[in-house]
Amino acid sequence: MTRAGDRLVSWKYVQPLSLEDAIPTDRLKLSVTRSQLQDLPGEDLADALEELSGTEQQALFSALDPEKAAETLTEAEPRAQRQIIEDLTSDQGRSIFDRMTVLQLANLFASLPQEKMREVSAWLGPVRAKAVTNLLTEREATAKDMISSSFIARPATAKVGDVLREIRGARHEPRTLSYLYVVSDEAPVLQGVVDLRDLVLASDDTTLGDIMISPVVAAQENDLRDDLEKMFEKYGFGMIPVVDDQDRLFGVIRYNDIMKGPELNT
Numbered sequence: 001m002t003r004a005g006d007r008l009v010s011w012k013y014v015q016p017l018s019l020e021d022a023i024p025t026d027r028l029k030l031s032v033t034r035s036q037l038q039d040l041p042g043e044d045l046a047d048a049l050e051e052l053s054g055t056e057q058q059a060l061f062s063a064l065d066p067e068k069a070a071e072t073l074t075e076a077e078p079r080a081q082r083q084i085i086e087d088l089t090s091d092q093g094r095s096i097f098d099r100m101t102v103l104q105l106a107n108l109f110a111s112l113p114q115e116k117m118r119e120v121s122a123w124l125g126p127v128r129a130k131a132v133t134n135l136l137t138e139r140e141a142t143a144k145d146m147i148s149s150s151f152i153a154r155p156a157t158a159k160v161g162d163v164l165r166e167i168r169g170a171r172h173e174p175r176t177l178s179y180l181y182v183v184s185d186e187a188p189v190l191q192g193v194v195d196l197r198d199l200v201l202a203s204d205d206t207t208l209g210d211i212m213i214s215p216v217v218a219a220q221e222n223d224l225r226d227d228l229e230k231m232f233e234k235y236g237f238g239m240i241p242v243v244d245d246q247d248r249l250f251g252v253i254r255y256n257d258i259m260k261g262p263e264l265n266t
Contacts, residue, residue: 037063042071050080058087070099074256078111085112085120093123102128103146103257106135143228143242144221146258147251151241153181154208156191161204178238182212183249190216190241190249218243219253228258 037045037060045064049057049072061084064072073081073096085093085108097105097120105124109117109132121129135141152172154163163180180199182192192212202211218241219228231240232255239254 038065038068042068042075045072046075046077046080049084050077053083057083061087062092066095067099069096070104073108074100074104081108081111082113082116085116088120090123093120097123101146101148101150101254101257102131102135103141103148103253105132107257109136141225142221143219143223143253144251146225146228146253147242148254148257149251151179151181151239151249151252152177153183153188153249155185156182156207156209156212157185158208159204160199160202160206160208160211163208164199164204180208181216181241181249182208182214188249189247190218190243192216193241216241218247218249220245221250225258228253232259 045060045068049060052060057080061069061072073084076084088096100108105128109120112120121132124132131145135145152167167177177196179196180194181190182194183189184191192209192214193216194208194212198211199208217231217235217237219231221242221244223231223242228240231237237255239252241249242251242253243249
């Protein structure tokens with residue numbers, strides 16, 4: 001059973017759901033509509049996919065938009081990942097992989113047979129394909145190989161009310177909203193971090209500089225994966241920013257990407 005808003009949704013109920021855009025001949029028995037699927041947590045959708053097989057699994061996954069499909073595929077167990085990828089077309093794969101980080105892709109590819117991994121690597125652009133290959137073949141992956149560019153950064157002078165209105169209108173992917181990073185006006189030099197809860201509770205006229213926490217725990221671009229794991233274990237953050245030697249923010253690394261994926265290579 002999972003929760004969508006205030007509604008409890010059981011995967012065992014038998015309200016038929018027609019998935020016209022996925023597989024017209026299939027009808028998947030779930031107690032949610034197609035639009036409601038997009039609001040369910042990726043972890044719960046992954047659990048549901050692992051209980052299905054064949055055309056039902058394919059139909060459910062095909063009903064997800066690319067952003068939700070990427071989130072769900074990342075959360076699925078390796079066996080389900082292999083089954084889902086086997087049924088993807090190249091166009092579907094490109095659309096979904098474009099929304100995944102290099103580290104997520106490397107963790108995903110690590111569970112695939114070599115032949116399939118070579119096939120799906122062709123769905124990536126040459127730069128990302130090389131980065132994924134480096135992660136799969138190098139023992140010492142560094143932070144710059146694993147960063148995600150999906151984060152929110154604003155100057156210290158920005159007002160809380162303006163930032164909240166911008167966030168609400170931008171339809172950010174939920175995983176990017178744990179923290180908001182505060183950077184200087186001239187260059188993206190990391191100055192502080194604001195927890196989303198503090199942002200919501202602050203008055204509209206408050207500036208980010210007034211509620212930010214500084215200094216910020218950050219990883220350096222050349223920190224190794226082992227170092228990053230120790231940082232997550234020590235501080236318990238959901239994500240950690242990555243900076244260069246001049247403290248310029250250029251990406252984040254998420255706990256789930258580092259701590260939940262399979263070992264890439266040993």
